[in-house]
Amino acid sequence: MTNENLVYSGKSKDVFTIAEGPHAGKYRLVFKDDATGYMENGKPVFDPGYDTVVGQISGKGAIACRFATHFFKLLQARNVPSHYIETISENEMIVEPADPLSMAVESPSFPGSAPLLNLEFTWRNNATGSFWRRYPFVRPCRNVHKVVEVWTKGDVDVLITLEALAETGAMSKDEIAQSVELVQSIAQIVSQEFAANDLHVIDGKFELGRLKQGDGKIVIIDEISPDVLRVCKGYIPDDSGNCAAYQQCAITSLFDGKRTIKNRNQVPAADFMNIFL
Ligand SMILES: Nc1ncnc2c1ncn2[C@@H]1O[C@H](COP(=O)(O)OP(=O)(O)O)[C@@H](O)[C@H]1O
């Protein structure tokens, strides 16, 4: 297969259109070994929270592909709609082509206008990360019942309210309600799967798209991989599902007007990527 059919080359995957054969018209996702992070003393520090590719980790693509395969098959078995068709090699997957949820510029003649690109849906079992930084009145690691938030993708991700999504015409109210429900049902399945391995998912991020073929149904696309989940060990739920270990686990700071929050019990992606392989 050649690059003639390359649709998109991202940080973690390349997307190709399949020209012929049994999967003609479908997309082939190739999971790459590129890893994002930051540079420290001239050396790469890998961190999925960063958006710059700083190096390669041999085998990372294959692990992400097997991990995603595990979860997409689980969704398939539970009749949850996704783009997944089949996995054809250790780092290649065939998927249904979809249009990521986005919106073209309405008035391109205005300088600075920009399209809305690939919405990302975050969901959270517990308050941490940017959620706590935005809402620091909330107790760290309190149960936030899989609250779903939507983000525009770009140099900086910007939170977009569900009301603004409907009002701008980016999505209909029905589509928004359906998408929130879909994200929460997948979040539930992923959380249960980790719980069965004595791990707790703190939060996650999914991408949705409208299928190009058929009825344009909204499904989960892209990947469910260690890169899109924050996981901890030692979760002790109280009666309301708040983590009772937060006093020992969460570390916050306020410096120069900037808040930070870390969780001592968070498990690095490298330590849980092997459990579903
Ligand atoms: N089924 C699909 N149909 C169309 N586009 C898809 C599908 N699944 C994933 N994508 C897109 O492919 C790209 C995957 O590449 P990735 O390396 O994850 O990109 P990024 O660097 O933007 O995160 C994403 O832009 C995602 O929106």
Ligand SMILES: [Mg+2]
């Ligand atoms: Mg991506």
